[in-house]
Amino acid sequence: MAFELKQEGFRLKDILVAVDIPEATYHYHVKNFEKEDSETELKELITNLFKKFHERYGYKRITKELKKLGHCINHKKVYRLMQELGLKCVKFMRKSRKYNSYKGNVGKVAKNRLARRFSTPIPLQKLVTDITEFKCLGEEKLYLNPILDLYNREIIAFEIKKRPTLDLVMKPLKETIEIIKSRATYRTTIHSDQGWHYQHNQWVRTLKKNNVFQSMSRKATCADNAPIENFFGILKQEMYYGEELVSYEELKRRIEEYIYWYNHERSKEKWMD
Structure with a gap:
């Protein structure tokens, strides 16, 4: 807007004086317009990601997917935007009986070689x-x-x-x-x-x-x-x-x-x- 005013030969300060708008107020609204445009695009992206992952991702995983796409964004902001969009992972945990195939020692019991060492850099190890x-x-x-x-x-x-x-x-x-x-x-x-x-x-x-x-x-x-x-x-x-x-x-x-x-x-x- 400021650029357009200068092209027409008018100075921004003169226009603001004429319409009786403080310069700080003008810049505040310009910044908010840019923020609204940015959040609109972000909301669209969040909605697309939410649908892509079959509504199984909450705000933390959506945040990680956004970061993978190059967006530097805080999980709290993603949470707020998802709340505004009404996007909520409706899946939930509940207790269920675990299947138990233990029938005592019906064969040889092997030792615990893994010993809770659950990471490895080698495939199929x-x-x-x-x-x-x-x-x-x-x-x-x-x-x-x-x-x-x-x-x-x-x-x-x-x-x-x-x-x-x-x-x-x-x-x-x-x-x-x-x-x-x-x-x-x-x-x-x-x-x-x-x-x-x-x-x-x-x-x-x-x-x-x-x-x-x-x-x-x-x-x-x-x-x-x-x-x-x-x-x-x-x-x-x-x-x-x-x-x-x-x-x-x-x-x-x-x-x-x-x-x-x-x-x-x-x-x-x-x-x-």
Whole structure:
């Protein structure tokens, strides 16, 4: 505006005197107009990010995504703008019964090689696995067994079944072994709890045959396998809790879709020991 006035041959000070507006007031409003334009663009970007991540991100994760795009912005401002936009992550945590496959010592219990050292700079060096249970519509249940790489916290193989059979863990293990053979540069350790699946001769023999170390949590110590428990918590919070129960096939489809999204799009924090 000031630039336009000078082009017409008028001085800004003279105009402000003529219309009886203090110069400080003029500059205050110009600054606010620029701020409003900036916040309008920012709100549009925040809305797009919120939709892109399927309304699963709160203000803290949206702030991190904005910073990745080069915006220097405080999380408090993002919180305020999201409040004004009515954008709120409606997913929530709730308690659910943890699936327990422990049936006592039905095989050999391995020592805890991982010992809560959950970080590694080497792909496929440290893997963790466990089983979790979901309720479906009606009386059906769904069981998920993923294998997670602590290098980048991605799921490298998984299986979904209606019953927690041995094949629930053997199928992803065999897929993982093939990946290890072609990509691993360091001897792999696979960590689990003491569930009967992981004590089973077939699981133990497969690991030994392929020169993979076996590691197990101590009994009733969830912290020994915290990364996979953390993944289960994130998965259920972001796509299961707060939703209506659906059929087994529909839930299976949603979980498969979520794991792809989790691996390829969802930002991940570096796990600290």
